[in-house]
Amino acid sequence: SPLPPGPKPWPVLGNIKDLTAKEFWLPATQWAKQYGDIVYLHVFGQGLVFLNSFDVANELMEKRGAIYSDRAPLVMAGELCGAGHMVAFTRYGPASRRQRRLMALGLSRATVPSYHPLITASTRKFLRTLFAEPGNHLGAVRRYAGGLNLNVVYGLEVTRTDDPYLMKVEGATDLLANEVTAGGGLWLVDIFPFLKHLPDWFPGAGFKRKAAVWKKDIVDSVDYPYDAVKANVRAGTAVPSFCSTLLQQPSLTELDEFDVKWTANSMYAASMDTTITLTQHFLLAMLAYPQHLARAQAELDAVLGPGPGRLPRFEDRPALPFIDAIFAECMRWGVPVPLGLPHRLMEDDVFQGKFIPKGSLVFANIWAMLRDPAVYPDPERFDPERFLTKVDDATARRRDPRAYVFGFGRRRCPGVHLVESSVWLMLASMLATLDIRKPAGAPDPVPVFDNTVFRNPDPFPVELVPRSEQARRLVEEDA
């Protein structure tokens, strides 16, 4: 069978000239328009496959998950930088299945409500930080996401901005997102693995010297909070958390411990940039569409009392359909991980008469799915109301961005239920208490995206100010 269609490759080099370091989802979506639901490229013989519709992604990544669930053997990130045991990098097999089981235990739909008190406390703390440091909302979001995770995962309470656990894991997460995987995770050594045998001093082997430094920080960030929770468990002082619960099981093997340690770290690393990205898109949307901010605040006032009368709680959610619609539209419009994380195909496959070679890296083009005008008319517009029109169940399922933004199949994001609770409360709390506006005289923000994995906008000017004296009092008195 022929390969799926795609842009014409050069001999040997393949489509290297078609790769872009920024916003790779844009050319990928142009190819989707030109070539259809499956597009094939190669770089030095390494196949790259783009699945551009829900049906095809579901058919291959979900239904044929037994062969579409591996990850690329990344020499630089996995081997040289020591991140190979992080869940997102783990090769498909017994180890990844053990990790996924642990995650399912700690992050299931049934478990997440037990974190609601903690999520509420973290969100309130986040609001206080925002009010106290109005010019540093990004720092506040970081601390919120990091603190919540340290608490849920390790039972460690963050009390200071320069908390040593937070600093360590933040540093390593930053390294991973902005250095190790900034170019999509692919280094020359991943294409030519023999390069890893170059001596460190060899000209061109700078990547090895970098990796040695980064590896130390990454491995440190995995051990440091884990050792703390283990010591707490031994001393009988551990508070309930993902790690402490699992570490107190009888007959824990060394392998179990290893799995708990790496799984715990992965939850932290994977939640940080995604949460920040989603929050930044929410702010961009509120700046560009102030009418939705006003409507959301009116809905909140009607339920919580004017001003607001009190801070939002999880129990309020069914009475706040417009807030839910804003949340859904932030996921759709923002698309935090537009091409997902590539799955590696483990065997040759044939689909709709096209040959997909073993070893191909398969991307779900989530961006194209969430910009499909047939499902989302006028897709560039931030329009929460699109989720409020009554439709039949099948259409409602098809238009729910949750079916796409978290990826597909056996590697689908295990953080989905945590996000559903934590980000909802965060958005509802910000809308209830803050005005979100451009600083006086500042131009409309034009978002710039520099990362190839996350669609995280570069910082932009925004002013977050208490909505009213009442809002300020509520947040401060809640301390």
Ligand code: HEM
């Ligand atoms: C806005 C929030 C988030 C979005 C949009 C998001 C999206 C994604 C996507 C698209 C993937 C790749 C799935 C695939 O390969 O098909 C992924 C993987 C992953 N996510 Fe999330 N995520 C979010 C938050 C979180 C949170 C809060 C956690 C943990 C607490 C988390 C943990 C993970 C892990 C561990 C993986 C790797 C799974 C694997 O390789 O088996 N994510 N996420």
